[in-house]
């Protein structure tokens with residue numbers, strides 16, 4: 119049985135006709151740049167995230183970049199972030215001539231550890247740190263309550279890298295009520311990616327910045343379009359960071375299915391958990407399966423509040439590279455997110471100094487993402503777990 123890590127065909131099939139019609143409508147409108155679908159998608163994502171403003175941009179990377187540009191981050195400045203993320207999180211800091219400072223991760227959630235963040239902020243006597251950039255890795259929010267407390271104590275803006283976490287929830291009082299708030303709505307701004315493998319994926323690149331603050335929204339909107347307002351009058355230097363009308367039209371159709379897809383991923387995650395227990399793997403080989411850690415503190419009663427949207431379902435094993443080879447040889451797609459901690463990336467050069475980040479380094483050596491996409495069937499999951507069991511019977 120061949121099981122890909124992600125099967126976009128399965129998702130496309132039922133939507134193909136509707137998407138085709140929407141694409142044809144945009145083609146016929148000839149409004150390819152900043153067309154009405156961009157504005158409509160912005161309003162829909164703002165409402166979905168429980169914030170007032172959303173600005174469509176060209177990618178998740180550009181969403182992060184434009185937020186740091188709006189904050190004026192530049193040479194000599196530092197930005198605190200997690201060492202365990204996709205490269206873009208650190209890349210945008212470096213591109214602006216600033217320096218990343220890494221707070222090691224929590225070994226269970228793989229997200230920035232607020233205690234390490236506190237230590238770093240306390241040691242910043244020269245006030246070089248200009249922003250905090252937590253990532254909601256794999257679709258689960260970082261522990262934002264203590265992070266936001268530290269941010270307010272040190273008067274620092276927080277930009278959420280929610281590229282993998284659109285729709286993820288975290289306990290808190292917000293515009294949506296019900297004791298939870300959505301990823302991207304807690305900091306000064308949140309950044310989403312519509313890369314095809316994200317839970318809300320386009321058919322190409324795209325991204326979105328969401329925020330509450332009207333002045334910050336205005337800045338991001340200006341920077342997205344070369345800092346021009348009105349046209350050809352440039353009050354600042356921005357870039358071309360626009361979202362295509364075509365992508366917006368496609369994403370609007372997919373957005374209507376997003377909650378259903380999150381629910382299916384969550385159900386698949388639960389099922390993996392059961393299958394691992396039944397197979398004895400939980401005590402025997404597996405060092406860790408994903409834990410939805412905020413589930414119990416929701417205070418919303420039912421315990422069924424969505425927090426982790428499982429953009430990735432990541433297990434932790436000692437024999438990671440061997441298991442990866444075994445599963446791939448059996449036609450099971452799996453992948454390492456991410457094999458190198460950011461502080462050890464070659465592009466940082468020999469002069470870059472980071473203190474030891476043992477939790478991030480250990481994660482880079484042990485994590486393995488398994489197929490979790492919404493259309494995955496029980497039989498497929500049973501097959502994945504069976505093959506993992508076969509691997510451990512051999513070793």
Ligand SMILES: *Cc1c(COP(=O)(O)O)cnc(C)c1O
Pocket residue numbers: 177178179180203204206207253279281282310311312313323324325
């Ligand atoms: C995907 C991703 C990005 C970048 O998004 P793009 O749309 O690919 O530019 C940034 N940060 C994280 C954590 C991501 O997973």
